[in-house]
Amino acid sequence: MKKLRAGIIGLGVGEKHIAGYRSHPDCRVVALCDFSDEKLEAAGKKYPGVRLFSRAEELLDDPGIDVVSIASYDNYHHEQIVRAISRNKHVFVEKPLCLYRDQAVEIKRLLGERPDIKLSSNLVLRAEPRFRELRRMIAAGEMGQLFYVEGDYNYGRLNKITEGWRGKIDFYSVVYGGGVHMVDLLLWLSGDRVAEVAAYGNNIASQGNFRYNDMVVSILKFRSGLAGKVAVNFGCVAPHFHGLRVYGTRATFTNGYDHATLWETRDPARPARQITTPYPAAEKGALIYSFVESILHDSPAEVTPEDVFAAMSVCFAIEEAAQQTGPVVVQYV
Ligand SMILES: NC(=O)c1ccc[n+]([C@@H]2O[C@H](COP(=O)([O-])OP(=O)(O)OC[C@H]3O[C@@H](n4cnc5c(N)ncnc54)[C@H](O)[C@@H]3O)[C@@H](O)[C@H]2O)c1
Structure with missing residues (x-):
């Protein structure tokens, strides 16, 4: 061949x-x-x-x-x-x-x-073994019905927007540059679509050294009734980290630095389970193998064009909402 x-x-x-x-x-x-x-x-x-x-x-x-x-x-x-x-x-x-x-x-x-x-994009959190395991648990019904999901993109490298190319190009959005990872993760985990968003942002952390918001927090209303939140925080005094909390009717998952925690009961006497599946572990090129396969076999890649347009559409709505008051209905591309 x-x-x-x-x-x-x-x-x-x-x-x-x-x-x-x-x-x-x-x-x-x-x-x-x-x-x-x-x-x-x-x-x-x-x-x-x-x-x-x-x-x-x-x-x-x-x-x-x-x-x-x-x-x-x-x-x-x-x-x-x-x-x-x-x-x-x-x-x-x-x-x-x-x-x-x-x-x-x-x-x-x-x-x-x-x-x-074929087109795909490097929404690489999907390759993290710990998030893959969570997705399997959700699909198997082990979390019950999801009712609240939260993703925090803590960038932890303020200098990349105050000193590098990100702060110099005509327009840079921390929502598109970082938040898109969490948005895609929540769409992929839930299998749902966001209908409407509200958002607020500021650039207090960059202290006048970056023209756009360095922090944006958004509230998401999913089509199914699921509620969500995505926060993009480029100026945090904390290491790079993807905070993720998933609340289902049967269990709650919280990502952590050393391990994730899974609560499977409301009984405080029963301890939570530690999930030690590796994180962060995925190489940045991890999705490319599947993309090559999709070209060679004319099959869908792990991240399809529809996935890319959906995540970007939600990000466009978040960016718009952060620049005005009031919620914005997501217009899917
Ligand atoms: N998926 C991820 O997790 C992830 C991580 C980091 C960066 N990125 C993305 O990758 C892209 C590059 O970011 P980076 O962190 O590698 O930046 P970088 O500054 O580390 O490297 C970018 C390189 O590309 C070159 N370059 C830029 N535009 C070019 C052009 N038009 N023609 C030729 N060379 C060009 C620059 O000279 C530089 O060497 C950005 O879009 C960024 O958002 C994604």
Whole structure:
């Protein structure tokens, strides 16, 4: 079988994408792209024979590439996705998919015209073994009926928005950049869709060194009646962590640094169970194997385009709600 040929744009987290493609026996990495000459030179030494580009357009126009990973800065994702689709390339894009709703609408339209092209996004919390176990428990009915879910994205690296590219590009949203992980996780765990959101934000933590909200908290009303909350907290004085609380009629799950806790009874005399399934454990390229499989076998990837559009649609509504007063109905892309 002819091997799938992958190209990667952006060699920050994109380095992890290289490992993801190389983990699949029927895929090889043939091209890399970065603005930085130093990074390209280092990549050339590490991966001899790989084509190196400093302009993304050159890689996207290269007919010898079947699938492209877009791990560039957020503001380039939309234009690179559009170009990749027009050049017959499958797309694995870092989150966020794009920065504006009309861009997502355009991407969806283009994919509709090209059903042979696969697209997925790196909503990688789905690969965490501890969250996979929780999903299995929910699906098996062990949590009972869910009635409240909470996700806290504690970024813990304020300097990345006050000093790096995130604070310099024309628009950066902590909801799209971080909150999307928790939104996707809650949609994936619950199998539900969010109907309406309300949200509030501030940028107190960044003390004038970041133009947009560095913290946004949102309340979610799901279609089934399930209630939820997502907080995105880039300025917290605490390590990077994904807080997750899932309340069902039969059990309550709380993620923790050392282990998760599962309460299976309201009887205070009976101890809670510790869940020690690894977290954090997933490599950033962990979803790529399944994406390659989806291309080779024309099957759905772990994160489908519909999943990506759904998570982004909720994030667009949260961002809008945080900039006004009152709830916003989610308009699905
Ligand atoms: N899924 C995750 O958990 C996760 C984690 C980190 C970053 N990300 C996403 O990955 C993307 C990159 O973030 P990062 O943390 O790797 O940043 P980074 O600054 O560490 O690395 C980005 C690299 O891409 C290069 N680059 C950016 N735009 C480019 C372009 N248009 N053409 C060529 N090279 C380009 C830069 O020179 C840099 O070397 C962002 O969209 C970010 O949101 C996702």
